[in-house]
Amino acid sequence: MLKVKVTAIGNSMGIVLPKEALAKLRAEKGDVLFLVETPDGLTITPYQPDFQDQMDAAEKVMKKYRNALHELAK
Numbered sequence: 001m002l003k004v005k006v007t008a009i010g011n012s013m014g015i016v017l018p019k020e021a022l023a024k025l026r027a028e029k030g031d032v033l034f035l036v037e038t039p040d041g042l043t044i045t046p047y048q049p050d051f052q053d054q055m056d057a058a059e060k061v062m063k064k065y066r067n068a069l070h071e072l073a074k
Contacts, residue, residue: 002018002020002021004017004021025044025046026046027046031046032046033046034046034047034048034049036049
């Protein structure tokens, strides 16, 4: 468990993540992290929570309209 402290950053509040946490998240300066509400509280993740749902929907559309997309790609 890593301990972080809430601190003032300009007119906002924030936390500073230790290098170990950033390494585990594979996050670097400028990356976007997501706070996801779970039954156990909030989780910080580098992955967009609904990305897989979006990909499933896109694959369904591409499969349904395969021929039309193939013609448009010419």
